[in-house]
Amino acid sequence: MVDTRSIVETRRIVELACAAPSVHNSQPWLWRQGDSCIELHADHSRRLHLTDPRGREMILSCGAALHHARVAAAALGLPAEVEYAPDLDRPSHLATLHLRPGEPSALAAAALDTLAQRCTDRRRFTAWPVPDERLAMLAASATAAGTQVLPLVDIGSRLRVELLVNRALDRQEGRSAQGEHVEGSDGLIVLLTERDDPRAWLSAGEALSEVWLAATADGLSLVPLSCVIEDDDTRSELHREVLGGLAEPQLVVRIGWQQIGRSELRRTTRRPVSDVLLP
Ligand SMILES: Cc1cc2nc3c(=O)[nH]c(=O)nc-3n(C[C@H](O)[C@H](O)[C@H](O)COP(=O)(O)O)c2cc1C
Known part of the structure; x- marks a missing residue:
């Protein structure tokens, strides 16, 4: 009862x-x-x-x-x-x-x-680069079993991922790509799992929330870049060429600072609790 x-x-x-x-x-x-x-x-x-x-x-x-x-x-x-x-x-x-x-x-x-x-604050980040150590600390804040969070800090991997994001965006015709392009100063991280099944996706979602809350507490903004995972070709290239086929990429996110003093954003709406909470 x-x-x-x-x-x-x-x-x-x-x-x-x-x-x-x-x-x-x-x-x-x-x-x-x-x-x-x-x-x-x-x-x-x-x-x-x-x-x-x-x-x-x-x-x-x-x-x-x-x-x-x-x-x-x-x-x-x-x-x-x-x-x-x-x-x-x-x-x-x-x-x-x-x-x-x-x-x-x-x-x-x-x-x-x-x-x-x-x-989700999709406005352009400032040009202040996010230091590698800061990205490493954010990555370490994810504890969800089964997901690894990898900061992309070497120049080769970064450039490759930027290219893949832009290619995926070009292919998603008709979709608004506002705020989804990657700038050289943006921090980039990838959420990886060993397997590619619903249990792994759930764990990647938990890790996403952990990293997002840690970034928010640290004054940083985070924007997911799903396009590169939604597109089968760019996803498999990411898997093969950036990750050496060793782990399954679940999400790429960019991280950076917004300008201080910018106005508050309008919040997105939510379904009423009565629609999502079953008796
Ligand atoms: C799995 C996942 C993928 C997402 N992909 C994108 C994306 O590709 N581009 C983007 O701008 N926002 C993306 N978002 C952010 C959502 O659009 C956002 O969470 C939603 O609109 C609610 O707004 P809020 O985060 O401001 O509460 C993604 C969020 C999740 C959880």
């Missing part, structure tokens, strides 16, 4: 989790309240059929929401243990967060503040 207090807490955790980034703001997730737990499901009706035939970006987005949910739960004093793929007969059920009573920590409260500030 689910009590009223836990219904209120679940609602709040889900609301905060839904602030997560998602491909084209598709918000492809559904949540279900359980007894001291919250289930996360992929909402296949919101998959982008043309650009995401396998559901990779849908599940990456769910992974980001899963990490946001963990941050929110910890900040509310309910640290969560995550059970992955709990029902093999229902692959859409991606994970269950088991909530344990605990104490809200100052660290978790700070993370919650960062979560509220995070957004």
